[in-house]
Amino acid sequence: SQQGxxxxxxxxxxxxxxxxxxxxxxxxxxxxxxxxxxxxxxxxHLILIRSNEREKHSGRLRVTLDTSKKSxxxxxxxxxxADTASYFCATALQGGSEKLVFGKGMKLTVNP
Amino acid sequence: DGGITQxxxxxxxxxxxxxxxxxxxxxxxxxxxxxxxxxxxxLRLIYxxxxxxxxxxxxxxxxxxxxREKKESFPLTVTSAQKxxxxxxxxxxxxxxxxxxxxxxxxxxxxxxx
Numbered sequence: 001s002q003q004g005x006x007x008x009x010x011x012x013x014x015x016x017x018x019x020x021x022x023x024x025x026x027x028x029x030x031x032x033x034x035x036x037x038x039x040x041x042x043x044x045h046l047i048l049i050r051s052n053e054r055e056k057h058s059g060r061l062r063v064t065l066d067t068s069k070k071s072x073x074x075x076x077x078x079x080x081x082a083d084t085a086s087y088f089c090a091t092a093l094q095g096g097s098e099k100l101v102f103g104k105g106m107k108l109t110v111n112p
Numbered sequence: 113d114g115g116i117t118q119x120x121x122x123x124x125x126x127x128x129x130x131x132x133x134x135x136x137x138x139x140x141x142x143x144x145x146x147x148x149x150x151x152x153x154x155l156r157l158i159y160x161x162x163x164x165x166x167x168x169x170x171x172x173x174x175x176x177x178x179x180r181e182k183k184e185s186f187p188l189t190v191t192s193a194q195k196x197x198x199x200x201x202x203x204x205x206x207x208x209x210x211x212x213x214x215x216x217x218x219x220x221x222x223x224x225x226x
Contacts, residue, residue, distance in 0.1 A: 004154075032211050042116075042202055042217035043155075088154060092212030099170075099211050102147075102155040 003027060004091045004103035012109040019076040021106055023089030024069075030092040032065055032072050037086045037105070046074075046087075051094075079110045115139065116218035118203050123223045125197070125207040133188045133221045135203035143211060144186035148172060149220075155202065161186055162209040170195070190223065198225045 007022045021068045023032065031050045035043040049056045049065045049072065062075040076083055086105040093099055116160075117173045125131045130152045137144065143162045147155040157170030161180040175194025180186050188196045206213035 033214065040200075040220070040222075042118075042219045043204075043215075045214045045216065048214055099157065100215065104152065104154040105199075 003093075004089050005007045006086045006087065006089055006103045006106040008057060008106060009104075010107045010109070012111065013079055015079060015081055015110055015112050017079055017110075019079050019083070019108055019110070021074045021087055021089075022106070023074070023091075025072075025089075025091045026070065027088045027091075029067075030094050030098075032063075033090045033092070033100070034061075034063060034072075034074050035090060035102075037088065041107075043088065069108045076108075079108075081110050081112045084108060084110045116203060116205055116216060117143065118201075118218035118221050120221060121219065123221055125223065125225050127146050128192045128224055130189055130191050131223065133190065133203075133223070135186045135199055136212035137184055137186075137189065137205045137216075139205060139207070139216065140183070141216070142183070142209045143206045143213070144180065145206075145211075145215065146176070146178065146186070146188045147204065149200045149202060153178075158188065158201075160211060167177075169192060182198045197223055199223060 033048045034046040037043045047058050049063050060077045065072045088105040090100045090102045119134045145160040148156040159178045161167035177189045203218040204215040206215045
């Protein structure tokens with residue numbers, strides 16, 4: 001797998017259900033970030049979790065980070081049609097080559 | 113309103129022509145970035161700048177050039193040397209000279225080579 005790979009690649013749910021997206025990565029990170037992109041638009045930052053944090057909440061969003069498994073999950077509770085978008089995880093690499101590496105993204109469709 | 117603006121939203125270019133994409137921010141952010149996004153793909157870093165009058169190559173800099181003469185502006189030129197320039201281009205900025213910070217994105221420019 002590449003650095004920052006989302007799973008599943010696509011998810012279709014009904015309004016009101018919860019949506020869970022996973023991100024796996026390969027190398028040590030400073031932080032991990034989740035972004036949303038509506039079709040044809042720029043990315044919007046959702047949440048940042050640092051490597052020494054295990055869980056973070058923001059509104060209907062819950063992010064967890066397991067550095068031992070090199071994985072993160074993003075949970076959107078009580079989904080709405082407006083949550084339909086592509087979601088990207090971005091990993092902030094440690095060490096000499098500091099940069100933010102984006103995954104390929106996953107497409108969430110919330111049906112009304 | 114504070115934010116990042118990119119212009120134009122759509123751009124068409126003939127093969128062999130250079131074209132410049134505009135990116136302006138009024139957030140007083142130190143760092144600015146250019147990414148390329150192809151259909152179904154993630155973002156790939158073209159160039160970034162952490163401070164005025166300085167910039168660094170990203171992962172796919174070949175065929176592109178940038179300048180950072182002012183803090184608020186980071187234009188990207190797509191040269192004729194770029195073999196496959198048709199893509200969606202995104203500009204971003206972050207508050208500090210720290211490339212692992214939260215990034216704030218513009219609305220993007222869709223470039224099509226005819």
